[in-house]
Amino acid sequence: MKANSFGKYFGITTFGESHGPAIGVVIEDVKPGIKFPLEEIQNELDARKPGKKQFTSSRKEEDKLVILSGVFEGKTTGMPICLVVYNKEARTEDYEHLKDIFRPGHADYTYFKKFKIYDYRGGGRASGRETISRVAASGLVTDLLKDIRINLYPIQIGKFVAESLDFNFRNELNWFDRNNYNELVDYLQKIQEKGDSVGGIVEVKIENLPAGLGDPVFEKLDANFAKAILSIGSTKGIEFGDGFELAQLKGSQVNDQMDKTGFLSNHSGGILGGISTGQSLVFRFVVKPTSSINIPQKTISKEGEEVIFKSSGRHDTCIIPRILPVAKAMIKLVLADAISHQKLIEDNKLDLVDYREAIDKIDEDILVALIRRKEISIIIGKYKKEKQIKVDDKEREKEILNNLKKKAKLWKINENYIEGLWKLIIEESKINQ
Ligand SMILES: Cc1cc2nc3c(=O)[nH]c(=O)nc-3n(C[C@H](O)[C@H](O)[C@H](O)COP(=O)(O)O)c2cc1C
Incomplete structure (x- = not known):
């Protein structure tokens, strides 16, 4: 589960601990060629940092933004942007x-x-x-x-x-x-x-x-x-x-x-x-x-x-x-x-860029769903082994496929396409079980 990520269209993943080397964020899907707003971001970070205002923690941190990737000559390149602030004090x-x-x-x-x-x-x-x-x-x-x-x-x-x-x-x-x-x-x-x-x-x-x-x-x-x-x-x-x-x-x-x-x-x-x-x-x-x-x-x-x-x-x-x-x-x-x-x-x-962004997002969501599916399959496999239940269950596989085919028919999706896709997913799930 992506518990440290937020946002569906403008998605961010954050990392770091209070006393680790750094706190940071990775941002994908930023269009290339945009001026990176370094000064504006630094101003906001200054407003948040401790030790500056009355009644805030006396921890003295510079909280200076460091760009690790995705920005070249002051502009975004379309690559993942990684921003960090090093913990100094x-x-x-x-x-x-x-x-x-x-x-x-x-x-x-x-x-x-x-x-x-x-x-x-x-x-x-x-x-x-x-x-x-x-x-x-x-x-x-x-x-x-x-x-x-x-x-x-x-x-x-x-x-x-x-x-x-x-x-x-x-x-x-x-x-x-x-x-x-x-x-x-x-x-x-x-x-x-x-x-x-x-x-x-x-x-x-x-x-x-x-x-x-x-x-x-x-x-x-x-x-x-x-x-x-x-x-x-x-x-x-x-x-x-x-x-x-x-x-x-x-x-x-x-x-x-x-x-x-x-x-x-x-x-x-x-x-x-x-x-x-x-x-x-x-x-x-x-x-x-x-x-x-x-x-x-x-x-x-x-x-x-x-x-x-x-x-x-x-x-x-x-x-x-x-x-x-x-x-x-x-x-x-x-x-x-x-x-x-x-x-x-x-x-x-x-425009085309927006459509491509939408498609990329859907592909990413499919990948996340497949990873999650595999994780759960592994858990089921382990559970069955512990309980000495046979891991391979052809009847259940048939039942799931039939259900999916019924849905495919209802939603007017090619049944053969669904069957092919399902078989690939099942094969992949069995690896590591
Ligand atoms: C900007 C900011 C500064 C914070 N400073 C402190 C602090 O100095 N001491 C503290 O005990 N908690 C501080 N917290 C709160 C803790 O992060 C939070 O209360 C604690 O992890 C427990 O989580 P909860 O209150 O959401 O249940 C701060 C939170 C924020 C957003």
Whole structure:
């Protein structure tokens, strides 16, 4: 399973751990001859990096983007692009004492349960540093988004709520309520001194989005945003439009009525049936308080012994200021995918390059399906051997082929072609069994 890959049309694969040599991303299917936006990507990485803003981790990293492949003389070549950021200030000794301990609120316990081995240094793959890859990759889709504007800002940090928003009020926290900004800074200062942490809520407003982006039923735009946002470490919930408020409202209050001029309200948050309505797209997501705190808490060791753990590594008092560029990157990637698909179904806007991209994508999907099929066949083979069941089952093979032929007939595909293909697949599955 490609658990470290995201996107169907603009696909990326990310790699790297917090204290490994580098964090990076591989991006395929980028058209040749496009100016590589090095400066823009570096700016976004600078906005995400630690140690720059108040209340963020004191880990000092340059986070300088290095291009390993796919770019020549400042332009994309059409080859896979590999981008990395080297980890320079990894202080592994800070984490030595916790190699056998599951830190509260972290992914240590679940990674250990799943893989039986994990890189405990700085959160390993579950570290916030993993998000560098997403920010770097999203820099390549900016042109595709054209006039779409993505605004995101915190509306709550800890117990503070931003009520009157003034977007001209610039500050490191991106907090747009002048009225309680100083109070908020004092509050965060106290939280930091105590070694504790807080979370918050971020609101997203996407403007100039055309109607018609997103697809039924598993590719709904809201479902894809939810997956993209919840894939970021520390995000715990998302709501669209009126969100959880809807529970206590009536249909008569929340249906977005229409007249000749268009929609008269936007309770749905700009998405109906998983497809954009052309209104502002609005959602909010919640970020939990940073797990690492310098306060003793109960946990257990790998051996199951109870221990008291107190973090001594560097951490963000509040993740919100650093999560904004990451969430924006994920939103850009979701939109890039939706726009690319829309281009495919609006036939008149297609050129040969688009058609070839579509065919290449389908071929790749077939390959992935074949690999997965072979993996499962091997598992079935092993299972049967363990249970002393005969591995070869001609009857079952016949049954599957008959079913496929029936479907082929229904879908008007040549039955002989399906039979030939099926026999090849079966032969391949038997190798290594
Ligand atoms: C940009 C960013 C920075 C983060 N910084 C920290 C940090 O300093 N300390 C920490 O404990 N978790 C931090 N996290 C959160 C962890 O990655 C995450 O909470 C942890 O792996 C557990 O996963 P979960 O909260 O998604 O369940 C950060 C996340 C992001 C996106």
